[in-house]
Amino acid sequence: MTEPTGRRERKKAQTRQSLADAALRLFLDRGYDQVGVKDVADAADVSVTTLFKHFSRKEALVFDQDDDLEAALVAAVRDRAPGQSIPRALCEHLLRTRTRLAVDAGNPRFAAFTRMVRDTPALREYAHEMWMRHEAALARAIAHEVGAPEGDIGCAALARFALEARLLVQRHPDDPRRAAEGAFALLEHGWEAVHPGN
Numbered sequence: 001m002t003e004p005t006g007r008r009e010r011k012k013a014q015t016r017q018s019l020a021d022a023a024l025r026l027f028l029d030r031g032y033d034q035v036g037v038k039d040v041a042d043a044a045d046v047s048v049t050t051l052f053k054h055f056s057r058k059e060a061l062v063f064d065q066d067d068d069l070e071a072a073l074v075a076a077v078r079d080r081a082p083g084q085s086i087p088r089a090l091c092e093h094l095l096r097t098r099t100r101l102a103v104d105a106g107n108p109r110f111a112a113f114t115r116m117v118r119d120t121p122a123l124r125e126y127a128h129e130m131w132m133r134h135e136a137a138l139a140r141a142i143a144h145e146v147g148a149p150e151g152d153i154g155c156a157a158l159a160r161f162a163l164e165a166r167l168l169v170q171r172h173p174d175d176p177r178r179a180a181e182g183a184f185a186l187l188e189h190g191w192e193a194v195h196p197g198n
Contacts, residue, residue, distance in 0.1 A: 012054075015044070015046060015050065015054060016054045016055075016064065017064075018044045018045075018046075019040060019041075019044045019046065019051055019054055019055065019061065020055075020061060020064035021044075022040050022043035022044040023035075023040045023043075023061035023062065024061075024062070024113070025043070026039055026040060026043060027061075027062065027116060028109070028112050028113065028116065031116075032062070032116055032120045032122075032123060033120070036058075037051055037052075037058050037061075040061060057126075059122055059123055059126035060126070062113075062116075062117065062123055062126075063126070063127065063130050069130075069131070069134065070133075070134045070137050070138075072093070072097075073090075073093065073134050073137070073138050073141075074137055074138065074141040076089050076090055076092070076093035077089060077090065077138070077141045077142055077145055078141055078144075078145065085188055086142055086145060086146070086158065087158065087162065087184045087187045087188035088184065088188065090162045090184065091165075091180050091181065091183075091184035094162075094165065094166055094169065094180055095176065095177060095180055098169070098176050128167070131163060131166065132160075132163055132164075134163060135156070135159045135160050135163055136159075138159040138162070138163065139152075139155045139156040139158075139159035139160075140155075142155040142158055142159055143155040158187060161187055162184070162187060165180065165183040165184065165187070168183055169183065
C-alpha cells in the first residue's frame with residue numbers, strides 16, 4: 001500500500017490495517033462464516049461504525065490490497081518496455097503475479113487464506129467482483145497509451161478480456177504460461193491469426 005503522508009492519514013491507515021489484520025486472524029482461526037463484523041471491530045478495539053467507514057462490507061475485510069492491484073495493472077500498461085504491446089505487457093504482468101502467488105503458497109498462512117477464499121462462495125464471488133472492478137481504470141490507461149478517447153470500445157474490450165483471462169489461466173495450473181500465451185495471443189492478433197481459415 002502507498003505510504004500515507006499526514007498524521008491523520010497515517011492514523012486512518014493504521015486503523016484500516018488493524019481491522020484487516022484482526023479480521024484475517026479471526027477468519028483463519030474460526031472460519032469466515034463464524035465471525036461477525038462486531039467480532040472484528042471488538043478485536044481491533046473500534047466501533048462497528050468505524051469498521052464500516054473503512055470497509056464497505058464483511059467480504060472487503062479479506063481483500064484489503066484492492067488499490068494496489070489496480071495500480072499494478074495500470075503500471076503494467078503505462079510502464080511497459082519500449083516496443084512491447086499492451087496485450088504482451090498484461091500477459092507478462094499476469095504471469096509475474098502468478099509466480100509471486102506460487103511462492104507465497106509455500107507460506108502456511110497464505111495457503112490457509114487461499115483455501116478459505118476458495119471454499120467460501122461469498123468470498124469467491126467477491127474476489128471476482130473486486131478483480132473486475134479494475135476494468136474501468138485499465139481501459140482508461142489503455143486508451144491513454146494508444147491515444148483513443150475515454151470510453152473507446154476497443155480499449156474497454158481489451159481491458160475486460162485481459163482481466164477475464166486470469167480466470168481462464170487459473171483453470172490450467174499445470175501449464176499457466178501456455179494458457180496465458182494462448183489467451184493473450186488471441187487478444188493481440190485476433191481469431192484469424194490464431195486459427196487461420198476458421
